[in-house]
Amino acid sequence: MQPKRQSLLNTENGRRPVSTSKMSASEDGALIQVFHGFLDDWKSLTLAEGKAIQTEDWERLKQLQIEKVALQKSIDDSERSLFQSSSLTELQKREERIRIKETANELLALEQKNQDALTKRMAETDVELKDSNRTISSLRYVQKAYGKGGRSFWQAYS
DSSP: OOOOOOOSSSSTTTOOOOBBOOTTTOOOHHHHHHHHHHHHHHHHHHHHHHHHHHTOOOHHHHHHHHHHHHHHHHHHHHHHHHOSSSOHHHHHHHHHHHHHHHHHHHHHHHHHHHHHHHHHHHHHHHHHHHHHHHHHHHHHHHHHHHHOSSOOOOOGGG
8 A cells, every 4th residue: 555645746736735644664665655755745845946946936935935845844753753653674774865865855956956056146236236326326417417407497498
């Protein structure tokens, strides 16, 4: 019997709720499957964050981050259950720690890539803002040079 775990990414809106059902201790590998499913969900959300950053879809990015916060609890609970399980041998638990470390390194690399992209975009935005501020200052200088009288340039010749 397979453990129940809802997919986080449905085809309609790219989001899915997180839930698990209770499993009996005799279900070898079920805890591992559920835990790695949650890690796969995290990876999918992280990849979606990268796309949101790339397309500057800040609302989508915010939604994805909210989903990751909710998913974190499921990951924590699942990991705790996995390593407290009496159905797994110590050898299986050691092997899982190695797999988890590899997966974590992959996820950290994806998170870093997103962070770098976001940092780059923020720097670009800062440059754009400074350019806009310089333009506004120049326009104010030009406005002062032509005076603040109530008359326009053409009214002076009438």
